[in-house]
Amino acid sequence: MKEYAVYKGEDLLAIGTAKECAETLNVAxxxxxxxxxxxxxxxxxxxxxxxxxxxxxxxDNE
Known part of the structure; x- marks a missing residue:
């Protein structure tokens, strides 16, 4: 399963699957x-x- 890290500038906002990050950030x-x-x-x-x-x-999920 693909995982993403979402940043705003240097700040980490969310980490996880696209769905998990989307739920955290209240976006699609x-x-x-x-x-x-x-x-x-x-x-x-x-x-x-x-x-x-x-x-x-x-x-990268190695």
Whole structure:
């Protein structure tokens, strides 16, 4: 099962499956998936303060 870590800047907001993170953050699971996409990262590059945005990292389950 894939696990994600969701950050806002340097702060860890949630860790777990997309569904668990979504429940913690009160968003849809699809939002967690979106946070990991390259399209979202490109969108953040255009923002004035991208360090204040949420990002999700797919954790390696080795």
């Amino acid at each position: 699971a699809e939002t967690i998936y979106y946070y990991t996409t390259s399209a979202y990262k490109r969108k953040l590059e255009k923002r004035k303060n991208p360090d204040n945005c949420r990002v999700a990292i797919l954790m």
